[in-house]
Amino acid sequence: IKFKIDLTRKIYMSKPNIVFVFADQLRYQSCGFSGDDKAITPNLDKFASEGTNFTQAVSSMPVCSAYRASLLTGKYTTSTGMVINELRMNTNHKSIAHCLTKSGYNTGYIGKWHLYSNKLGNHENVNNSHIPVGANRLGYDGYWAAYNFHHTYYGSYYHLNSKEKIFHKKNVYEPDAQTDMAIDFINEHKDDKNPFFLTLSYGTPHDPWEKENVPKKYYNLFKGHNIGPSKNYSDELDPYGDSWSNEHKTKEKVAEWMRIYYAMTTNLDWNFGRLISAIENEGIIDNTIIIFTSDHGEMFGSHGRMKKNIFYEEAIRVPFLLQWKNNLPPGRKLSTLLSTVDIMPTILGLVNVDVPIEVEGEDLSLILKGKN
Numbered sequence: 001i002k003f004k005i006d007l008t009r010k011i012y013m014s015k016p017n018i019v020f021v022f023a024d025q026l027r028y029q030s031c032g033f034s035g036d037d038k039a040i041t042p043n044l045d046k047f048a049s050e051g052t053n054f055t056q057a058v059s060s061m062p063v064c065s066a067y068r069a070s071l072l073t074g075k076y077t078t079s080t081g082m083v084i085n086e087l088r089m090n091t092n093h094k095s096i097a098h099c100l101t102k103s104g105y106n107t108g109y110i111g112k113w114h115l116y117s118n119k120l121g122n123h124e125n126v127n128n129s130h131i132p133v134g135a136n137r138l139g140y141d142g143y144w145a146a147y148n149f150h151h152t153y154y155g156s157y158y159h160l161n162s163k164e165k166i167f168h169k170k171n172v173y174e175p176d177a178q179t180d181m182a183i184d185f186i187n188e189h190k191d192d193k194n195p196f197f198l199t200l201s202y203g204t205p206h207d208p209w210e211k212e213n214v215p216k217k218y219y220n221l222f223k224g225h226n227i228g229p230s231k232n233y234s235d236e237l238d239p240y241g242d243s244w245s246n247e248h249k250t251k252e253k254v255a256e257w258m259r260i261y262y263a264m265t266t267n268l269d270w271n272f273g274r275l276i277s278a279i280e281n282e283g284i285i286d287n288t289i290i291i292f293t294s295d296h297g298e299m300f301g302s303h304g305r306m307k308k309n310i311f312y313e314e315a316i317r318v319p320f321l322l323q324w325k326n327n328l329p330p331g332r333k334l335s336t337l338l339s340t341v342d343i344m345p346t347i348l349g350l351v352n353v354d355v356p357i358e359v360e361g362e363d364l365s366l367i368l369k370g371k372n
Helices: 001-014 041-049 064-073 096-102 172-191 217-220 241-246 251-283 340-350
Strands: 017-023 052-054 107-114 143-147 196-201 286-295 321-322 332-334
Touching: 017 107, 017 172, 041 196, 041 251, 041 321, 064 251, 064 340, 096 196, 096 251, 096 340, 107 172, 107 286, 143 172, 172 196, 172 251, 251 286, 286 340
Parallel strands: 017 196, 017 286, 052 332, 107 143, 107 196
Antiparallel strands: 052 321, 286 321
């Protein structure tokens, strides 16, 4: 019996930790490593240069809930049923967290969930905010500090294992607080006999784009700068787009929204840098797979349209950066097409965990390892 326990421990310890970080509404083209000279993203740029940059990563359904369902299950929206926001995820699907938990991983989830709505449009109901312990957390059985939906960045809240809302201090910016929580999780689990799988789901740079919704020092980096709409911007109303945004958008307003968007992105970059430093300082960088991506992009008036939920490049093309120091070839740009449904099987392939037969995405781990 003692031999079996020790053998199990050895198997668990041989698997790397996984830190999966994703932003909300960050498009590929608004990052420094993509060639945008307006962006200030030094930490992400360095991470991209030292790891693997999938330059053709796309969101298979560019809207929050649909993406998240595909991310966790490796299935298209036609199989998950999550074709739009404010639906509730069917708990019969097997998720990446189920697979990793079964393989000995300790799980952690911090931030926005958006897979447990009560009904269309019911964002703020307390029962819509708290995700109860059990099947609705889709295999995340460990640490939980999350909420279903909100985009309140100051004085925001989350839930642990009860309906009680736990508020961050009013003067603390939500991504800063969430990064602190992620660093605490890493510090607490770095010496565990089992590896950990931490998911950090930021709410920014999603609107509302008001200068009060980003720390002043970041807004000031872009204040007054000529960050205007793309050349394919149109003032024409898109009949299929978001009605409020269509009615209120002008070149001047879009330019200001973009300044705030870039400021939020720079703050995310700073927080991501803090997270990387924490992993390095704990001496586990060589045994941790780190991923940074986004659920979808933002149109900002291109083709006359705001927001997402359409298959133009501004909406579907997202950053996807991955690093596993001293284990994967460094400094690569891969033009391999990577879709949302490929993320789950690729991560499982990297850590040698069986991919469920019902998964519809492709395991690209051999490409990452330079073997294909």
